[in-house]
Amino acid sequence: MNATDVLGGTYTPHCAAINPARLVRSLARSVVASGTVIHEHTRVTAIEPGIVRTDHGSVRAEYIVRATEGYTRTLKGHTRTLAPVYSLMLATEPLPDEVWSQIGLAERETFSDGRHLIIYGQRTSDGRLAFGGRGAPYHFGSRITPEQDRNAAVHAALWEVLVDLFPIVSRSSVTHTWGGPLGIPRDWWASCGLDLSTGLAWSGGYVGDGVGTSNLGGRTLADLITGTDSDIVELPWVDHHSKPWEPEPFRWLGTNVGLRVMTGADDSEARTGRPSRLAAMFAKNLGH
Numbered sequence: 001m002n003a004t005d006v007l008g009g010t011y012t013p014h015c016a017a018i019n020p021a022r023l024v025r026s027l028a029r030s031v032v033a034s035g036t037v038i039h040e041h042t043r044v045t046a047i048e049p050g051i052v053r054t055d056h057g058s059v060r061a062e063y064i065v066r067a068t069e070g071y072t073r074t075l076k077g078h079t080r081t082l083a084p085v086y087s088l089m090l091a092t093e094p095l096p097d098e099v100w101s102q103i104g105l106a107e108r109e110t111f112s113d114g115r116h117l118i119i120y121g122q123r124t125s126d127g128r129l130a131f132g133g134r135g136a137p138y139h140f141g142s143r144i145t146p147e148q149d150r151n152a153a154v155h156a157a158l159w160e161v162l163v164d165l166f167p168i169v170s171r172s173s174v175t176h177t178w179g180g181p182l183g184i185p186r187d188w189w190a191s192c193g194l195d196l197s198t199g200l201a202w203s204g205g206y207v208g209d210g211v212g213t214s215n216l217g218g219r220t221l222a223d224l225i226t227g228t229d230s231d232i233v234e235l236p237w238v239d240h241h242s243k244p245w246e247p248e249p250f251r252w253l254g255t256n257v258g259l260r261v262m263t264g265a266d267d268s269e270a271r272t273g274r275p276s277r278l279a280a281m282f283a284k285n286l287g288h
């Protein structure tokens with residue numbers, strides 16, 4: 001990858017790019033083919049032992065899995081379980097070969113870098129540069145609305161970072177922008193587990209890395225629920241309990257101050273070349 005101002009890098013072959021929408025659709029097709037009924041547009045309002053309450057009625061089950069990730073705060077009693085923090089993305093028009101020859105990523109490698117305010121990107125199968133990152137504000141009371149999936153200021157800031165990394169991209173246009181809420185536990189530690197006394201199970205808190213991890217969570221819960229003794233049920237994230245987030249206004253204050261600290265730390269590190277002590281202190285307080 002030929003990004004500007006790179007001092008060094010690491011490469012791992014253990015990384016893959018997928019189209020998550022295709023994954024979800026194929027998964028739904030397989031589940032339906034195996035005889036399961038999916039009820040879309042049915043909002044769950046509360047989960048209790050043996051019963052899921054929805055806006056269209058209740059469903060009874062011996063085991064209930066909560067896998068609601070960034071939307072968990074919509075469930076009764078879960079306002080402080082996971083903070084919905086938005087990640088936003090953009091995609092360029094398909095780029096010509098001469099642009100790609102300057103950018104690199106010939107094998108469609110995905111990339112990220114070491115800045116505090118996370119960014120990530122990849123070359124799509126149709127030759128676009130898809131690029132995303134954090135930076136969207138956290139909304140008071142963990143509010144989630146479809147309007148938050150797009151934020152002109154954050155998308156503009158992401159574009160600026162992308163052009164800074166690959167100046168040649170500035171000649172291209174952005175054709176798509178989107179985003180969504182991630183599920184962030186208070187200690188940034190994803191977890192899954194099953195409480196045998198109530199039949200309530202959960203998997204989530206993937207902090208934006210859930211495409212692969214939710215698969216592991218699903219397999220682990222299948223083993224826990226069927227009582228299958230396997231290596232994966234011994235992994236350290238199983239039955240880990242993160243403490244709840246602070247009540248408001250502290251959650252709003254802490255999350256947005258963190259955003260500012262991390263943005264400021266990136267600026268100061270770029271300027272001085274020294275690690276930010278403030279960012280290190282903040283990260284320690286978050287438990288990671």
Ligand SMILES: Cc1cc2nc3c(=O)[nH]c(=O)nc-3n(C[C@H](O)[C@H](O)[C@H](O)COP(=O)(O)OP(=O)(O)OC[C@H]3O[C@@H](n4cnc5c(N)ncnc54)[C@H](O)[C@@H]3O)c2cc1C
Binds near residue numbers: 044070182209
């Ligand atoms: C812009 C963006 C980029 C990302 N990039 C990556 C990446 O590169 N790599 C990666 O690994 N991860 C990435 N992620 C994160 C990844 O999408 C999630 O971690 C993953 O989707 C989590 O899967 P999940 O099935 O647990 O939750 P989700 O995919 O969020 O699904 C939760 C489901 O629960 C449903 N639901 C929630 N609440 C209720 C309710 N009350 N009633 C009924 N249904 C409900 C929702 O409708 C949804 O269908 C990204 C996320 C975003 C937003």
